[in-house]
Amino acid sequence: MTAYVEECRQEWKRLGVPALFVEEMATELESDLAEAQADGVSATEILGESDLRRFAATWATERGLVAEPAPPRKRRRWIWVVAGLVALILVAWIVTVVGLFAAASVSVQTSGSVQQPQTVESLLVPNFVGLKACRAKRIAEETPGLKVRPFSASRCDAVVVAQQPAAHTILRPRKRGHTTTVTLRLRG
Amino acid sequence: MLRGVLDLCLLAVVMDEPAYGYEMTKRLRERGLSTVGEGSIYPLLGRLERDGLVATHRAASDGGPPRKYYRASPSGRRALAEGMRAWRDVRGEVDSVLATVEAEVA
Numbered sequence: 001m002t003a004y005v006e007e008c009r010q011e012w013k014r015l016g017v018p019a020l021f022v023e024e025m026a027t028e029l030e031s032d033l034a035e036a037q038a039d040g041v042s043a044t045e046i047l048g049e050s051d052l053r054r055f056a057a058t059w060a061t062e063r064g065l066v067a068e069p070a071p072p073r074k075r076r077r078w079i080w081v082v083a084g085l086v087a088l089i090l091v092a093w094i095v096t097v098v099g100l101f102a103a104a105s106v107s108v109q110t111s112g113s114v115q116q117p118q119t120v121e122s123l124l125v126p127n128f129v130g131l132k133a134c135r136a137k138r139i140a141e142e143t144p145g146l147k148v149r150p151f152s153a154s155r156c157d158a159v160v161v162a163q164q165p166a167a168h169t170i171l172r173p174r175k176r177g178h179t180t181t182v183t184l185r186l187r188g
Numbered sequence: 189m190l191r192g193v194l195d196l197c198l199l200a201v202v203m204d205e206p207a208y209g210y211e212m213t214k215r216l217r218e219r220g221l222s223t224v225g226e227g228s229i230y231p232l233l234g235r236l237e238r239d240g241l242v243a244t245h246r247a248a249s250d251g252g253p254p255r256k257y258y259r260a261s262p263s264g265r266r267a268l269a270e271g272m273r274a275w276r277d278v279r280g281e282v283d284s285v286l287a288t289v290e291a292e293v294a
Binding site (some may be wrong): 024025028029031032033034035036047048055058059060061062063064065071125 | 208209210213229231232234235237238249252253254255256266279
């Protein structure tokens with residue numbers, strides 16, 4: 001019987017039950033178990049269960065001597081799912097915006113007075129006016145997605161006085177491989 | 189539904205005369221409740237004490253160490269009266285349901 005009481009005493013101490021109450025409960029239990037034993041009643045019948053630590057903890061908890069174990073927190077998995085989806089959407093949006101900006105951005109290369117786009121998806125038509133025809137043709141050939149309507153080789157030194165599409169026209173993104181033809185009006 | 193029924197029984201056996209823990213167990217047996225059920229009366233007594241439904245005091249027992257005696261407090265008496273009424277209502281309802289069934293235990 002003493003072993004039962006001692007195990008309970010250890011559990012109460014472990015749980016932080018004040019010493020005064022530990023001794024009070026231990027004394028109460030020891031007296032009752034001793035009397036029960038004299039009556040031929042087993043300790044199990046008195047204690048109700050074989051797990052003494054659990055018994056001791058339940059008793060102390062019901063008396064309010066130790067805090068009841070906090071209920072397990074509900075796992076709010078849906079919050080993480082929603083957060084993940086939001087993050088995914090945000091990333092996708094950023095990637096899209098950055099991609100559009102990159103596509104729409106026009107890097108200007110200065111070659112004389114001619115501005116030339118580097119990208120195919122969105123094209124800024126260079127200003128060919130004032131250039132010689134062959135130089136304008138060469139610039140157009142170096143510009144992805146752009147070409148110049150053919151003209152006679154004898155007019156290589158003719159000067160461009162007008163062009164269609166006009167200079168600085170932004171050609172919106174179109175299918176890769178699409179080529180825009182610039183018609184030059186030459187003089188000389 | 190049955191939660192608290194044993195509490196009522198414990199209050200009932202210390203309604204008129206205080207008793208210590210093991211003595212209460214013996215009184216329950218004497219009155220026909222031979223099986224206390226899962227768990228011990230001590231946690232229940234602890235809860236009754238915490239809730240102020242029983243008052244306690246220490247007194248010498250016959251030739252043994254001082255014992256902790258429990259008796260129903262005024263709050264405990266009221267709780268017992270209310271609990272008895274609720275129990276009788278429930279018992280009547282359950283009896284009504286079971287009365288419609290003929291069953292034999294094999």
